[in-house]
Amino acid sequence: MMELSERKLKILQAIIGDYVMSAEPVGSRTLSKKYDLGISPATIRNEMSDLEEMGYLTHPHTSAGRVPSDKAYRLYVNSLMQKKELSDAEKNVIAERLYSNVNEFDEAIEHAAHILSEITNLTSFAMTPSKNEDTIKYINLLPVDEDTVVLMIGSNSGKIKSKALNLSVPYDPNRLELLAKSMTYNYKGKKLSDVLTNNIIEDFHDDVEAMHSLEGSIMPNFMKTLEDMLNVNLYMDGLTHIFDLPEYNDLQKARSFMELFDQKEEFARRISERSDGITVTIGTENSDDVMQDCSVITATYQVDGKMIGKIGVIGPTRMKYEEVTSIVEYLTDNLNHAFQIEGKIKALEEGVDE
Numbered sequence: 001m002m003e004l005s006e007r008k009l010k011i012l013q014a015i016i017g018d019y020v021m022s023a024e025p026v027g028s029r030t031l032s033k034k035y036d037l038g039i040s041p042a043t044i045r046n047e048m049s050d051l052e053e054m055g056y057l058t059h060p061h062t063s064a065g066r067v068p069s070d071k072a073y074r075l076y077v078n079s080l081m082q083k084k085e086l087s088d089a090e091k092n093v094i095a096e097r098l099y100s101n102v103n104e105f106d107e108a109i110e111h112a113a114h115i116l117s118e119i120t121n122l123t124s125f126a127m128t129p130s131k132n133e134d135t136i137k138y139i140n141l142l143p144v145d146e147d148t149v150v151l152m153i154g155s156n157s158g159k160i161k162s163k164a165l166n167l168s169v170p171y172d173p174n175r176l177e178l179l180a181k182s183m184t185y186n187y188k189g190k191k192l193s194d195v196l197t198n199n200i201i202e203d204f205h206d207d208v209e210a211m212h213s214l215e216g217s218i219m220p221n222f223m224k225t226l227e228d229m230l231n232v233n234l235y236m237d238g239l240t241h242i243f244d245l246p247e248y249n250d251l252q253k254a255r256s257f258m259e260l261f262d263q264k265e266e267f268a269r270r271i272s273e274r275s276d277g278i279t280v281t282i283g284t285e286n287s288d289d290v291m292q293d294c295s296v297i298t299a300t301y302q303v304d305g306k307m308i309g310k311i312g313v314i315g316p317t318r319m320k321y322e323e324v325t326s327i328v329e330y331l332t333d334n335l336n337h338a339f340q341i342e343g344k345i346k347a348l349e350e351g352v353d354e
Helices: 006-022 028-034 041-053 070-080 088-099 105-120 173-187 192-197 215-230 239-244 251-259 264-272 321-353
Strands: 123-127 136-145 148-155 160-166 234-237 279-282 294-303 306-316
Touching: 006 028, 006 041, 006 070, 028 041, 070 279, 070 321, 088 105, 088 321, 105 123, 105 234, 105 306, 105 321, 123 239, 123 264, 136 173, 148 215, 160 215, 192 215, 234 264, 239 251, 264 306, 294 321, 306 321
Parallel strands: none
Antiparallel strands: 123 234, 123 306, 136 148, 148 160, 279 294, 294 306
């Protein structure tokens, strides 16, 4: 920051702003005409040459103009951009659409990714909680008919998984309720991954009557449902938005971008390893080769005050950083608030049931 004069900073900021809007390399004459910099085109040219030598600009072979480098975008994000205040209309769209769909946790996360893509016109993604954090809140066994029950497991992150079980033996509803209460007592507050390593039959050695002959049908399904809950769900939206961007007019480049998401588990791992809070990585700051032409902006959402999952966007380095970071931040704040309200409602409902 110290190495750049005020004049160079002003020119660099103008170049970044113009290039982000036009996707066309920026020349000194364009800057002179469009922006009131108070200096001649010749002086602008000299300053641009200096900025290029310092690594803030690059010079495409097919054009006399310059484009910002990753180093320039990093300086812009860290020091030059001003946080964009969203309009009331934009805020209302985000808030209203989020609050209309928070009953089912996974659906709410998927919905949030869709809203984010729609507003930013970029490819968005959202991840459900990591397996290292999630703990069991309750276990229910709900009678349906004489040979069918529904196993329902709820976690403290808000995730709920249910599975209809066909029992090979008749069941007593009272024993079913006792078994559900015993399971909840044994596992409430424990990490899902820890429960999977326990000896379930030993856990219930004092509940022989409750277990009776139900364990053969219920326990394997209980374990399988826990494994399903441990799988990280990655929701993506707006992949086709890249075809609207000039950076991806090259079909090979577009194909490489799409292939980035073929291995969802690998992409989810990369995203889960990112720092908490609002994080911006630009171009070569991304360790994977396939992401070195991209910028990634992520935020961490919370349930019950705990940092849980990641949500964000990925697109070209030529991105409206001040606008996109504001949208991601506002959406995440509302998502946190929506889950907070939903959690209080569920807590009240559970209190009434008890």
